[in-house]
Amino acid sequence: MIEDKDFSPDFIDRLTAGDRAAFAELVEKTSPRIYGLALRMLSNEQDAEDVLQETYLKAYKAIPDFEKRSSLTTWLYRIAANEALMMIRKKKPLQQSVELDDDNDEGEAQPEIVDWRYLPEKELASIETRRMLQEAIDRLSTALRIVFLLRDVQGLSVKETADILGVNENVVKTRLVRARLKLRDDLSGYFRERLVSEVQNG
């Protein structure tokens, strides 16, 4: 998790004064998380690496303009989120025009009721399950995906997520509810099949 408390005022002073060692430290501390966000957002290693590099190139250029009282975490994630969204627009321009403001309630589907509450942890660690987890993320619209990744996977607050995306907190909350319920439904469908095949195979 990237948190503001990881960056002292002294560190931010060094960073904004152009200290290369401070910038290197920022990269070391934050790049695994930024890469993780990009990889889950784009589901493509090369694209994620491009977004990672562009994020820090832009961040380095923008450091002189960084307001010391604002949040370094929010600032860095905002650059990364914008880079990832730009990459998506570039790759799938038609899809995005439809998806970005997609806040409609898509039907009133009945939630999947599959009791996988007590499914053993080892079931979740398989390569197949890990692939399914990413595929479920891929099926979310861009607007829902970025909210879920920032809030639930990166562990940011609703307010931070709203600041990063430039939307209000209610929009974040609404999208988060929809993203979580969709993912739960997807996982339930997947585990329903796993549980059935387990019974069939004894």
Next chain:
Amino acid sequence: MDEHGHCKDYLKNFCDFIDGELPAELCEQLKAHLAECTNCTIILETLKRTINIYQSTAESERLPEDVHSRLLARLKLDDDWITKGS
């Protein structure tokens, strides 16, 4: 679900409940409902587990070594800036 519409009203509040942001009165109502409704309990518990699964995948996050090297090279940080402090 006992009454479809009835359960659906509760479903809207599950996320606030999980995040500890549901007002006390609604929280009590939801708990009373959960005590009687197995389906809603399953949905709530699997929703919590869904969030936990994704959170745990992020905890072990690492930058692959080759991606890390290329990042430092691109940022011209691949001299002794990093190693200096370690």
